[in-house]
Amino acid sequence: MAISQLIKDSVLKSLEELYSLETADKDFQVSKTKTEFEGDYTVVLFSLVKKLKKSPELLGNELGNHLIKNFGDLFSGFNIIKGFLNLVVSDEYWLNTLNDQFDNANYGRSINKMESVVIEYSSPNTNKPLHLGHLRNNFLGWSIAEIFKANGYNIVKTCIVNDRGIHICKSMIAWQLFANGATPTSTNTKGDHFVGEYYVKFNNEYKKQVEELVATGMEENEAEKEAPLMKATQEMLLKWEQADPQVRELWSTMNGWVYKGFDETYKRIGSDFDKIYHESETYLDGKKYVEEGVAKDVFFKKEDGSVWIDLTPDGLDEKLVLRKDGTSVYITQDIGLAQQKYEDYKMDQSIYVIGDEQNYHMKVLKLICQKLGISYAANMYHLSYGMVELTSGKMKSREGTVVDADDLIEEMVSDARVKTTESGKAQDFAPDKLNELLEMIGIGAMKFYLLRVDPKKKMIFNPEESIDLHGFTATAIQYTHARIKSILRTGKPASVPFKQEKLFPLEKELVLMLEEYPDRIGDACKEMNPSLLAVYIYEVARKFNSFYDAHSILKAEDEPKKDLRLRIAQMTANIISSAMSLLGIRVPEKM
């Protein structure tokens, strides 16, 4: 059991024994002691002071003495400053932790909650390649899945591919008109980029047509409807819906190109899915639930035949769920897919990794599902993340300021090459090993940069800063890991630990942080926030570096110290490797 929990339990027990306090009244905080004070963990007494009507000093002293007397194996001292009871945890406890845990490879993974969670993320469109925003989504989704697994949940990773609709037809029309039969192979272009070019081509040509029509005196919004390209696209969408064989064949060919391109990118960034849903197969499913909803009076029909739900009692608006012509809107499809996922997986919880511009939409979706009586609706969670903006402002596809995912990955990896060459390291690496290392560094840096901030907040992507390999970066952590591994190639902890007496401050501070790791995995899961792990593991690496700088490991004062420090090093390396893997980042043995 973690020390934080042991402290809570021992304080609870003491409060009961000293003052027979009711359980309900025993709320108090335990936190890590600030570095400027003596102690390891601090009990904040203010809330108890009020209830017990004792002065902080008296209460602190009584509680502290009781803890020392009854839990002497845990605590070796205490002090009170204002309403803060600072507890010193005994070295014995840290030494035991080190002996038991130094080579654990499965932190937090032992508990099986038997609960299943579906996580939907990535969810691309098949008319253009992935961009920077998709990367944040993918990294978040993948990492959250790993973090849930580490907390004992059964995870299903899903993806809904937006593979039909007017925007897909635009690329198809443009390809028909302008490609002269070119293919990704004939042009040596990655499939998703190839199709994306025709989407751009469509927009450019369409714009020209609109301008020409406006020049003849037509109103702009009419010109937008009347432009031949738009008419052709509408017609194609209709044919697609009627399952016209030629249109469907072109559609599946072009989507095939895109998937091939996506697969390459997903593979490179280490993203994968257990189940991929296609909108083309699910977009009609929602309608029957709308009918059921009407029968249950959850929805109502207006005179024109459109179907709505009244969410004003919940502080929201009336929301359209089916158009008057009987066609679905986005939310109709989402209801259908939610049901489909439940039929497939009977999950207890459903997480959607979607940008925060959908906050309102997802709120509505959850409410509707609850009103429809869907069992897991209460456990639908929108993992909402903020937009990734550039130093120059928002990414806008129309202005060509979108950062392409593949370009960015390539830039990161090639920069890793430059920096590694400059440093003079990895000179003895075989070419394939070097490439593997550079992928680890470049892609790791990018993942860490996007995961180290609170997902809910929008963030600014600074290209120059993102390829920095110093400071709060994956590279610095990877370096620490490689350095430890280098030491461990020379020395190994003894099979039976030497008897230890006392820990130096830096030794203790580091072990204290390492001991917290399972708690941190738990926090990251509860908060659905990988940045907590990123911050934590960077702090661990930094603390190790200070420790390493202050104390020699292989040339320690004596054998017991050497063994102790090798154990600390081993445990640090294991936890770095573990935590980074939960972020989807690999760590090298050498770099």
Place this chain on the structure above:
RNA sequence: GGCCUCGUAGUACAAUGGAUAGUAUAAGAGUUUCCGAAGCUCCAGAUACAGGUUCGAUUCCUGUCGAGGCCA
């Protein structure tokens, strides 16, 4: 217009209502006869504004100003 976010050092990010508001970068000063200097050590620098709630507010409430998003 209605609803929802967010305003913290030059810049980018932290801080379950708790102690002197942390970290990284950029700027300044050190640190390689010694386990890997992509490191370590020191030094500076910030809570948009005005009220309120309380032992205590970056955090909660109200208003102002500013940025972004969603809905037509």
